[in-house]
Amino acid sequence: MFYHEFESLLDETSIPLESRQDLQRSDRLLCYAAYILLFGLSAVQINYLEQMMKFLYENDPPISHHDIESYFEGILQTYNITISYFCSSCTNLMESSQTQCENPMCAIYRQNIKRAKRMQRTEVHLIDLKPQLEDILRENIGKIIHLHEYLHRHRVRCSSRRDVRASTYKEDGGLWSPSTRQKKTEENINVIEKENINVIDKENIREIDARTYYCL
Numbered sequence: 001m002f003y004h005e006f007e008s009l010l011d012e013t014s015i016p017l018e019s020r021q022d023l024q025r026s027d028r029l030l031c032y033a034a035y036i037l038l039f040g041l042s043a044v045q046i047n048y049l050e051q052m053m054k055f056l057y058e059n060d061p062p063i064s065h066h067d068i069e070s071y072f073e074g075i076l077q078t079y080n081i082t083i084s085y086f087c088s089s090c091t092n093l094m095e096s097s098q099t100q101c102e103n104p105m106c107a108i109y110r111q112n113i114k115r116a117k118r119m120q121r122t123e124v125h126l127i128d129l130k131p132q133l134e135d136i137l138r139e140n141i142g143k144i145i146h147l148h149e150y151l152h153r154h155r156v157r158c159s160s161r162r163d164v165r166a167s168t169y170k171e172d173g174g175l176w177s178p179s180t181r182q183k184k185t186e187e188n189i190n191v192i193e194k195e196n197i198n199v200i201d202k203e204n205i206r207e208i209d210a211r212t213y214y215c216l
Contacts, residue, residue, distance in 0.1 A: 028063050029071045036065070080128040085121040097121045 036046060046065045053061040075081070085094035090106040099121075100110045113120065137144070 025063075026071070029068050032063055032065075033068050033072075036068075079131050082126045084124045084126070086124065088120055088122050091122070094121055097123065 035041075041049070043065075050061055050064055085097050085099065086092065087094060087101040087103065087106060087108070089108045090101065090103050092101055092103040092106060094101065097120075098113050100112065101108055103109060
């Protein structure tokens, strides 16, 4: 995942040079983090890299490894991520990534952690789904309402997820044009007025309101 993230962010064909100045800070942090993970840089190597950047540009780099750590700490708090550590040899539960395995039957029983792969701990990250769903709904609420409206208007009965995805398109496979969507919104407002729904201000009604009340 990180390799493709790094490739897509650096690919000149996907991000023109003039557009890279508009990259969000989070994208730059992810790019730097992907680079570190892709090449397996140690703390010493990262420090040398940032010192070289400071020397070449005669200024501190705008994004540092400390910024990445702070960014991901914020994500951990936002999504309530819990991390569990397991011995890579016997899968015994550990207290931290540096804890010695206390299983007497383990091949690395009470041995200190090393850089060797067989000595490293296995990390399992559990992420709360609620904030993720909230983000997804917030970003796609318009599409969801648009699809909901279509299903109600055309009385579509979906027997599978493929049917739901397909119903967002017209019968010929094309997408609804903005003018068509605006026309459907006006039709929804007329439906609300005919039904004499007084729970909203009809003069200040928004597109999302029209669709919401129509679907309900």
